[in-house]
Amino acid sequence: GQQLNQSPQSMFIQEGEDVSMNCTSSSIFNTWLWYKQDPGEGPVLLIALYKAGELTSNGRLTAQFGITRKDSFLNISASIPSDVGIYFCAGQKGGSEKLVFGKGTKLTVNP
Amino acid sequence: DTGVSQDPRHKITKRGQNVTFRCDPISEHNRLYWYRQTLGQGPEFLTYFQNEAQLEKSRLLSDRFSAERPKGSFSTLEIQRTEQGDSAMYLCASSLAGTLDYEQYFGPGTRLTVT
Numbered sequence: 001g002q003q004l005n006q007s008p009q010s011m012f013i014q015e016g017e018d019v020s021m022n023c024t025s026s027s028i029f030n031t032w033l034w035y036k037q038d039p040g041e042g043p044v045l046l047i048a049l050y051k052a053g054e055l056t057s058n059g060r061l062t063a064q065f066g067i068t069r070k071d072s073f074l075n076i077s078a079s080i081p082s083d084v085g086i087y088f089c090a091g092q093k094g095g096s097e098k099l100v101f102g103k104g105t106k107l108t109v110n111p
Numbered sequence: 112d113t114g115v116s117q118d119p120r121h122k123i124t125k126r127g128q129n130v131t132f133r134c135d136p137i138s139e140h141n142r143l144y145w146y147r148q149t150l151g152q153g154p155e156f157l158t159y160f161q162n163e164a165q166l167e168k169s170r171l172l173s174d175r176f177s178a179e180r181p182k183g184s185f186s187t188l189e190i191q192r193t194e195q196g197d198s199a200m201y202l203c204a205s206s207l208a209g210t211l212d213y214e215q216y217f218g219p220g221t222r223l224t225v226t
Contacts, residue, residue, distance in 0.1 A: 033213065033215075040219075042218050045217075088153050092213045097213075101153025104153055
């Protein structure tokens with residue numbers, strides 16, 4: 001099935017560093033969401049974006065809905081060990097209620 | 112805890128057996144979704160309900176899969192004649208139709224292993 005292109009696939013950073021990851025598609029999406037998943041658990045919603053150009057923050061997390069509606073970005077500032085996990089972008093197209101997910105970015109934070 | 116719950120958390124079954132999973136959504140949510148996730152992949156949509164009506168189904172949902180939400184509250188997903196390729200994490204999510212339609216909240220998942 002269709003998936004979004006998410007990069008990078010993995011990141012290894014030091015505690016305190018900032019992190020950026022992105023998600024792109026050849027198709028236009030109406031809504032972009034970012035989730036975090038820990039091993040053996042379901043994804044947890046971090047941020048939802050509804051308008052092109054929208055910039056939304058949730059604590060140390062900031063996400064943007066790309067102007068072209070074909071991409072989205074997630075930034076994490078001042079990373080901490082509990083930021084470890086897999087981050088997924090998800091998009092929703094008009095005419096369907098389903099979310100289409102990327103393959104995820106695996107984040108490792110070294111203390 | 113008022114989040115999405117799923118039961119069982121883990122299921123090991125032999126090929127050819129039938130299995131059924133249950134999902135209880137967040138109580139005020141009228142939309143319920145099923146997704147499947149395999150190792151190294153993001154979740155893939157299977158089907159969704161608004162109240163008791165099943166409104167969208169993926170081509171991934173073969174004839175061996177059936178989902179119900181008889182009273183518009185909890186939902187069940189049944190897989191008949193399981194195959195090894197059915198091994199995956201089955202995730203349920205719920206949302207509230209309206210302004211924040213697409214904010215889907217996921218349960219912890221049911222991990223299925225077919226031997």
